[in-house]
Amino acid sequence: MNEQAVKKSHFFAWVMLIFSFFMPAVLLNTVGAVILNLVNEMHVSMGSASWLEAFKDISIMIGAFILASFIPSFGYKRSLIVGVLLELIGCILFALFPSIIIARVFFMLCGVGFALIKTTVYASVGLFIEDPNKHAGFYSLLEGIFMGGVLSGMWIYSFFMELGNWANAFWFYAILCTLNLLVILFVKLDESKIEHEITSPKEEMKRDIKGMASLFKKFTVWIFIIMTFFYVFIEQGVITWLPTYNNHILHVSNDLSLQVASLFPLSLCIGRFIGAAAMKKVSWVKILFVSLIVSFALFVLAIILSVAVNHDGLAVKVWSNLPFAALVIPIAGLFVAPLYPTICSTIVSAQPLKLHSSMAGVILLFSALGGTTGSRIVGSLFEYFGGLTAIKAPLIPIIIIFLLLVPYYKLVKKAIKKKQETEAASE
Numbered sequence: 001m002n003e004q005a006v007k008k009s010h011f012f013a014w015v016m017l018i019f020s021f022f023m024p025a026v027l028l029n030t031v032g033a034v035i036l037n038l039v040n041e042m043h044v045s046m047g048s049a050s051w052l053e054a055f056k057d058i059s060i061m062i063g064a065f066i067l068a069s070f071i072p073s074f075g076y077k078r079s080l081i082v083g084v085l086l087e088l089i090g091c092i093l094f095a096l097f098p099s100i101i102i103a104r105v106f107f108m109l110c111g112v113g114f115a116l117i118k119t120t121v122y123a124s125v126g127l128f129i130e131d132p133n134k135h136a137g138f139y140s141l142l143e144g145i146f147m148g149g150v151l152s153g154m155w156i157y158s159f160f161m162e163l164g165n166w167a168n169a170f171w172f173y174a175i176l177c178t179l180n181l182l183v184i185l186f187v188k189l190d191e192s193k194i195e196h197e198i199t200s201p202k203e204e205m206k207r208d209i210k211g212m213a214s215l216f217k218k219f220t221v222w223i224f225i226i227m228t229f230f231y232v233f234i235e236q237g238v239i240t241w242l243p244t245y246n247n248h249i250l251h252v253s254n255d256l257s258l259q260v261a262s263l264f265p266l267s268l269c270i271g272r273f274i275g276a277a278a279m280k281k282v283s284w285v286k287i288l289f290v291s292l293i294v295s296f297a298l299f300v301l302a303i304i305l306s307v308a309v310n311h312d313g314l315a316v317k318v319w320s321n322l323p324f325a326a327l328v329i330p331i332a333g334l335f336v337a338p339l340y341p342t343i344c345s346t347i348v349s350a351q352p353l354k355l356h357s358s359m360a361g362v363i364l365l366f367s368a369l370g371g372t373t374g375s376r377i378v379g380s381l382f383e384y385f386g387g388l389t390a391i392k393a394p395l396i397p398i399i400i401i402f403l404l405l406v407p408y409y410k411l412v413k414k415a416i417k418k419k420q421e422t423e424a425a426s427e
Helices: 003-028 031-041 051-074 076-096 100-128 132-163 166-186 201-216 219-248 254-261 263-278 284-307 325-336 339-349 353-385 395-426
Strands: none
Touching (some): 003 132, 076 100, 132 166, 219 263, 219 325, 219 339, 219 353, 254 263, 263 284, 284 325, 284 395
16 A cells, blocks of 8 residues: 555544543533533533432443453444444433433443444554654644533534424434444454454453553552542533532623533543643643643632622523633633643553553543542532532542642653654664
């Protein structure tokens, strides 16, 4: 295959991976909007509704731990097909039978589907890109696209809420899943680089367990796990509960609460693209330091402004009447944005290619754990202590990540250098 044909093949493969990564973002992050409807229309308690996050994240963890082992032998493309099919089934069920029980089933199916898709996509990047900087750039692009999916999902959901039937949004999502399936079926994915390493599923599981075990022996990986856990704690806690916060504390109407909350994933999306561009000229560790300091300051400002909001008894229904407090947390999204894709890319780049799938499984496992913990804690704080206390939850995780950043940077730098020396010696 000539160079032009290879580039064309890689381009279509990237489009397939991006579209596949986009869809779980649209579906999984409807959880905040679904919670808002369940609380307001079906009178489900906030604490009970927050368990939807657990159904989603626990299924992601189980999927990441059990299914990740079979992905190389089953095939990356087939894994994507199964993942999208699970999402499609979930969408059809929720559109037909909107209820708290089906909501749990929906998020379970989408969680397992996401585990398959994200593990596959993260592992597939190494098939096309070996350079660490380009690898980090593509991860930032993927995570930027993911946040674009979160934003799109919120606006689509909000549109159907305004029409008076939010469950119909899931028919539209089902159409998108069908298109995703068609793209996967018609695009070729070259998996020849890993074919020589593939054994039986039983051997794959043994090797994957050994791979994960070897990763857990590395101090760098444990620092990464802590940082990832607390980052996702922040991100998912905010994304899930920001619509309810806008509605209950800032007194914004239901549909506008969701639209305003969608600015946070928009900021994450923009922030990741800006971060990827900035890292071409500035060290990633310097960018993350600045991001953490500004993020902390903005969350403190949001707390102060929220306390000062005056309520006249009427819900805010138009953008022009929004209190500035409603915009501060979305602005903070610009600065927390580069954290997740950067630390994920650096830890994966520091591992041999054969451990990329195992590392992707570790990322999924602890991202899901951080997400469900963050949502549960923020939800419980919201229910028992009020929204003004809940909004303080991100401050401690930001401080922890800030303190771990320098040791993580030094260890990753050392690991990448060792990996490059090993690869050079084996050539």
